[in-house]
Amino acid sequence: MKKIDRIREKVSVLPTSLYLSKMHDAGWGLVALEWEREVEVTDPPDSSASVELAGQAMEAGSEQVPFGLRISADCQHLEDDPLEMRTLRFLAEMLVQDVSFRSMADALNARDYRTRDGRPWNAASVFMLTTRVLEVSPRILIGAEWESRKKQLARTAWNS
Numbered sequence: 001m002k003k004i005d006r007i008r009e010k011v012s013v014l015p016t017s018l019y020l021s022k023m024h025d026a027g028w029g030l031v032a033l034e035w036e037r038e039v040e041v042t043d044p045p046d047s048s049a050s051v052e053l054a055g056q057a058m059e060a061g062s063e064q065v066p067f068g069l070r071i072s073a074d075c076q077h078l079e080d081d082p083l084e085m086r087t088l089r090f091l092a093e094m095l096v097q098d099v100s101f102r103s104m105a106d107a108l109n110a111r112d113y114r115t116r117d118g119r120p121w122n123a124a125s126v127f128m129l130t131t132r133v134l135e136v137s138p139r140i141l142i143g144a145e146w147e148s149r150k151k152q153l154a155r156t157a158w159n160s
Helices: 017-025 047-055 082-096 101-110 123-140 144-154
Strands: 069-071 078-080
16 A cells, blocks of 8 residues: 655755655655645724624634534535544533543543544544534434434443
C-alpha cells in the first residue's frame, strides 16, 4: 500500500524555477499554492447586520461547521454527518445515564470514534461537545429507535 507524503514549507522569498525543478526531480509534485495578504479592516458591522448574518448560510472560513453536520455536495446548505450524528446519539444516551465525562471519552475511544481531527476523545473534548448534544437532542431523542432505547435506559440504576 502506498502512502502520500506531504510537506509544507514557510515561504520567505519566491521560489525559483531551479528550486521547483529540484523538488520535481526529487519526486515531489506541486499540489497547491496558498496566497495571503494583509487587508485593512473596516468598522465592524452593526448588531442588526450581525444578527442577519447569523441567520444566513455560513460563508467559507467565517465559522466552524457544527459537530454532527457537514457541508452538502452542492455547497449550499448543511446536512447531517452520519458518523458524527451517531457519536452525538451515543453521548446523549450516556448523558441520560449520568456517565462521567472520562467514562464517556473511554467509551467513545473503545468504539473507535474519533474527534474531527482524528484524535482520541478525552474528558475535556467530551465536555466541550455537551452543548452541541443539548442543541441536537430534540432531533435525537425522538422516533421509534429512541423509544426502544429509552426503555432499556430506564432499567439503569441512577446515581449508583
